[in-house]
Amino acid sequence: MKKTIFGGLVLAIALTGAAGSASAQTALDQNQIMQSLQSAARAAPPELSAALIRNAVQEHIKNNPGMPITWTPLQLLDGLAQINVQIQFALNSDIIRPESYATIGSIADALHHPILGGYKFVVTGNTDTTGDRQANLVLSQKRADAVMAALVTTYGVDPSRLEAVGLGEENLEDTKDPTNPLNRRVQLINIGKYLPK
Template identity: 45%
Template sequence: MFRMEKGRRGAGLVLVALISLMALPCWAQTQPASPPEDWVGKLAGLDTPPDLDLAALRQQALDRIKSRTDPVPLKRPPVAMQLLKLPQLVAEIQFDEDAAVARPESYRVLGRIADTLTDPSLLGYKFLIIGHTASAGRRDNNLTLSQRRADVIRDVLVNTFKVSPKRLQAIGLGEEQLLDAVHPTAPINQFTQIATVGALELNPPPVVPAKPVTPAKAGTHGHKR
């Protein structure tokens, strides 16, 4: 008798729970566990534009590799500390192994990046695409591969998703700026950074042509009487 009453009580509790769940509004039943990552917010808030010389930065990374400085990845400092202070996001864009060919499944991520960069609140800014690799293989090859991949991402954003080329620059830092230096071979070190680097000059001042210099006229000499 006691067991039957206990079973009935349990069934009643389940029935009440089901009725309560059905009474919830539809939006409460369909809410995701956590909101999507705010990429627009991550790229906003640039205080001071960095003074970046990308050609010099590439050469600095190459020189460090050639000099064999810091051969142990764990002891290797970032080659460009100023990039760490910028508003940025990190995205996983998959490539063919040892190649600069973006896989088809990555175009969804690239499309989301394009949507982020063309958000009205970010239209007045320029961005830097930063390619990385994990610490495996030759450092010089990784540097070259990361640059090629960063260039491919820029090309896809410009040609496929119609982001203005004036707003995008690209640089590859290989394994010279590991995203997870504690775990040099971790997959996250293959990810791509997008960083806000400055304001876009939408209406540059007009170039005023220099006025031509008019040669001085020769003077007229009078005759003495």
């Protein structure tokens, strides 16, 4: 399991319940999420948005149609406060499996906390390399949208603080094993101060 280090906190998050997972289940709590998402990471560039990320991914796919997937398009996201979680979905679907709602609820609890209340976040969907590259991109967008919708409709997170973007197979967690289930994950990334309109 890959460990992600943010501000001195080692956070190994692999939340799974469905068969076929390669990882053990680890409890995720609101305090861990808050510490990770407001850690002393570098500040996000002010122009960072889901649209900018989506455009970078589309450009990469267009310019590298046959390239092995070892590129990290989101170097602009490296070092930002973020978490990776394994959200379980129905096969080839954006329907969130019931066992993942506890994880999403913990994320929502953290986002409602006053410490994180002044920040905006991007929810990214990621796939492994199984299947068609464009289909994976579409599926990952639908899954990111589904997680964002659950945060908003089920847990009351302000939708203006969230953006969703699918990265498909373009931002693998394990580039040496591109079909590893760990690559199928959701990221929540702090992209800076939220300025209400």
